[in-house]
Amino acid sequence: AQRVTQPEKLLSVFKGAPVELKCNYSYSGSPELFWYVQYSRQRLQLLLRHISRESIKGFTADLNKGETSFHLKKPFAQEEDSAMYYCALSGGGADGLTFGKGTHLIIQP
């Protein structure tokens, strides 16, 4: 069965500090990995997908197949990064997305 694990329910860092949100997955094939973000009172929106290999709002994420991880990183946190972050996996079929439980990121001034 496919599974996504986000070990941190809450992560608090100071503005300007580096941020790393952890995501580990379990899947037998070659999944597509995503990071979704939900800002306060807004809908869930796509932040990154691993096949794009792009940086959005300063965030990057690299798929490590050996460690089955897809950690989200940003070198210098900003207050507007405070939000709920969800890691998600797709097998590419018709099984939709499998989400982790989410990490609440708080950036302190």
Place this chain on the structure above:
Amino acid sequence: ETGVTQSPTHLIKTRGQQVTLRCSSQSGHNTVSWYQQALGQGPQFIFQYYREEENGRGNFPPRFSGLQFPNYSSELNVNALELDDSALYLCASSFPRGGGGYTFGSGTRLTVV
């Protein structure tokens, strides 16, 4: 380009009743999937519709059913509501197999009392 819209935004139902939630997909998307998000949890996949047929389903009982219409909009129906059905229900649209990623609506908050 219009995004995904869901209605209603909030709903209160009594245990044992039936409910229908609605979703309009983003322009150009022909696949719709539904998710249940309980408080403090990540969204859980209920099912997916493509070409008006269910082509994928998560671990939800048959009392969760759906429809997709020729214009790609969709409905989620839940029969015999239980207290544990209280959750945020999210609709997402995409190209087939999630190509291009999934676009989510704002959700319908269902409370079962």
